[in-house]
Amino acid sequence: MRFDVEEYRKRAKEDFERAWHEGPEVLTPPGASGRYPHLAYTRAKPHPIYEIVQKLRSTYLSMGFDEAINPLIVEESDIYRQFGPEAMAVLDRVFYLGGLPRPNVGIARKQLDQIEALLGHAISTETEDSLRETLHGYKKGTIDGDELTHELAVVLAADDATVVHIMDEVFPEFRELAPESSRSTLRSHMTSGWFLSLGSLWEKSPLPIRLFSIDRCFRREQEEGPTRLMTYHSASCVVAGEDVTIEEGKAVSEALLSAFGFTDFKFTPDEKRSKYYMPDSQTEVYARHPVLDWVEVATFGMYSPSALAEYGIGVPVMNLGLGVERLAMIAYRSNDVRQLTYPQFFPQALSDRQIARAVRLREEPASAFGKRLAAAIRDTAAANAAEPGPCEFSAWKGEVAGRQVEVFVEETESGTKLCGPACFNEVFVHNGAVLGVPDVEKWAQVRSEGVSTGITYLDAVAALAAVRIEEAACCGEGTKVQAKMAKLPSDINLRIDEYAMRYITDNNKKVDVRGPVFLSVRSAIGE
Structure with a gap:
C-alpha cells in the first residue's frame, strides 16, 4: 500500500484544526487502518505545567x-x-555544583606491561611517549573527558572497547574518582x-x-x-x-x-x-x-x-x-x-472512552476488496440469521487474483440457526469493564451509560473471514472460517491494547465477551 505523504500532511492540517475545536477524538490519516495503528493520531495534550x-x-x-x-x-x-x-x-x-577532578595518571613499567598484555603486542617508544602526552593533555584540560577514549584508541591503534578495558584494568585512578564541590x-x-x-x-x-x-x-x-x-x-x-x-x-x-x-x-x-x-x-x-x-x-x-x-x-x-x-x-x-x-510515575485513570479506543480488531482487511467482502459476509449473515440449518447462503461471487471465488455463509447442522445467539452482541465499556452484551433489557444500563466500541461479534468474525478468504484465494485455495463459543477476545478476532489491559487488571475490572457465536464462512474456488 502506497502512503501519500503530501496527502497525509494536508489531512493532518485539516484534522488538527478541526480537533482544536471539537476535542481530542482519534483522527485517522489517509491509508491508516487497524493494521497500521501507528498512523492514527490524536490531538496531543500539553503538560499542565x-x-x-x-x-x-x-x-x-x-x-x-x-x-x-x-x-x-x-x-x-x-x-x-x-x-x-x-x-x-x-x-x-x-x-552546589561539583565535578570530577582530573587524575594525574602515571605510567611505569608495570602499567606498560599490563597494556601490552591487553593489546597482545609490544608498544614502541614513540607510542609510549604519545600515551604520556595524551594523559598529560587530559590532566591539563587540553583534551576533554569525552574525547579521551578516542584519543587513546588512536595512540594505541586499538578499538574503543579495548581502550575502555585498559582504562578500567590499568588505571584505577579513573575508577576511584570522587566529585569535588565548587563555589x-x-x-x-x-x-x-x-x-x-x-x-x-x-x-x-x-x-x-x-x-x-x-x-x-x-x-x-x-x-x-x-x-x-x-x-x-x-x-x-x-x-x-x-x-x-x-x-x-x-x-x-x-x-x-x-x-x-x-x-x-x-x-x-x-x-x-x-x-x-x-x-x-x-x-x-x-x-x-x-x-x-x-x-x-x-x-x-x-x-x-x-x-x-x-x-x-x-x-x-x-x-x-x-x-x-x-x-x-x-x-x-x-x-x-x-x-x-x-x-x-503515578497510576493514571482511564475513562471508558479511552478504554473503548483501545479495543480493536486483531485482523482486518487492508484492501478495498477485502473491506467489501467483509461487509457482504456481515450483511448476508444478518439478513438470514434466524434461518434453520442445514442451510447455505451465497454472500459474494467474483474474481480474486485471477480466480473465480464464491463465498458462503453456512450452517451444516440441523436444529440450529445460521447465526448463534451472540452474533449481534456489541462490545461496550462500562465502569472500566469490557463487556459484550446483546440489546436486551438486562443490559440496558450498560448500553445507555457505557461507551460503545462500535464492534459487534459479527463484524469482528466477518473481518477475519475476509482476511483468510483473500489470503487463501491468492494461493488458489478455498478455506473455511468458524467462530464457535467465545470465551476470550481472541476467539472473536478482538484485541485490547496492552496499556488498557494493564489498567483493567490493575483495577480489578473484567473483560467478559463470552457467548455462543457459531458462525461459519466458507470460500470455494471455481473452475
Whole structure:
C-alpha cells in the first residue's frame, strides 16, 4: 500500500484544526487502518505545567514586559551580596555544583606491561611517549573527558572497547574518582538572577525597565512532598525606574492573575521579610477564585537599596514572584504537585472512552476488496440469521487474483440457526469493564451509560473471514472460517491494547465477551 505523504500532511492540517475545536477524538490519516495503528493520531495534550507557563508568557508579553533569561548558575559570593546576614540560611537550601577532578595518571613499567598484555603486542617508544602526552593533555584540560577514549584508541591503534578495558584494568585512578564541590550554585530564587541582569542593564537601557522570566529554580529540600519539589518554575518580573513604587506590584498582580479567572484581590504583609526586600514592603497576594475562594498566589516587594547598591543599581526596583506549580495546582484542582508534574510515575485513570479506543480488531482487511467482502459476509449473515440449518447462503461471487471465488455463509447442522445467539452482541465499556452484551433489557444500563466500541461479534468474525478468504484465494485455495463459543477476545478476532489491559487488571475490572457465536464462512474456488 502506497502512503501519500503530501496527502497525509494536508489531512493532518485539516484534522488538527478541526480537533482544536471539537476535542481530542482519534483522527485517522489517509491509508491508516487497524493494521497500521501507528498512523492514527490524536490531538496531543500539553503538560499542565507548560500550559500554565505558556499562558503566563502570553499575559506578560501582552502587559508590555520583555522576556529575559537570567543566569542559572550563581556564585556563592553573589548570595552573600544579595541576602546579607540571611545568606547562610539560604545557602543551606541551594545545590552546589561539583565535578570530577582530573587524575594525574602515571605510567611505569608495570602499567606498560599490563597494556601490552591487553593489546597482545609490544608498544614502541614513540607510542609510549604519545600515551604520556595524551594523559598529560587530559590532566591539563587540553583534551576533554569525552574525547579521551578516542584519543587513546588512536595512540594505541586499538578499538574503543579495548581502550575502555585498559582504562578500567590499568588505571584505577579513573575508577576511584570522587566529585569535588565548587563555589558555584544552582539558582534557588529568581531574584539571584535579577540582581545580575539589572546590574548590567539599568544604565544602558531606557527606563522604566520591564522584564519577566519564567524558568527553573532549584531548592535542596529535606524531602519532596505534595506541595514542594526540589526543582520548580518561577514566573518572576521586575520593574525598574525612577518613579516605581509598591503600587506597581499591586497593579501587575491584578493584571497578571485576572487572566487565570481570579476576580478580587487582597494584599497582606509577608511575615517572612526577606532581607533583599525593603522593610515592610514584602507583600503576599491573595486572590479570590470563583471555585476555590481565597488562595495565596504570589509575593512582591521593593528590592532593598543596600542590596541594589551591591550591584550599582541606582533606581528603585519592584519584583514579583509567582510559583508556576502553585498556580497549576489551583488551575487543575490538584492536591499533589508530584502527580501534577510527573504523572508518568503515578497510576493514571482511564475513562471508558479511552478504554473503548483501545479495543480493536486483531485482523482486518487492508484492501478495498477485502473491506467489501467483509461487509457482504456481515450483511448476508444478518439478513438470514434466524434461518434453520442445514442451510447455505451465497454472500459474494467474483474474481480474486485471477480466480473465480464464491463465498458462503453456512450452517451444516440441523436444529440450529445460521447465526448463534451472540452474533449481534456489541462490545461496550462500562465502569472500566469490557463487556459484550446483546440489546436486551438486562443490559440496558450498560448500553445507555457505557461507551460503545462500535464492534459487534459479527463484524469482528466477518473481518477475519475476509482476511483468510483473500489470503487463501491468492494461493488458489478455498478455506473455511468458524467462530464457535467465545470465551476470550481472541476467539472473536478482538484485541485490547496492552496499556488498557494493564489498567483493567490493575483495577480489578473484567473483560467478559463470552457467548455462543457459531458462525461459519466458507470460500470455494471455481473452475
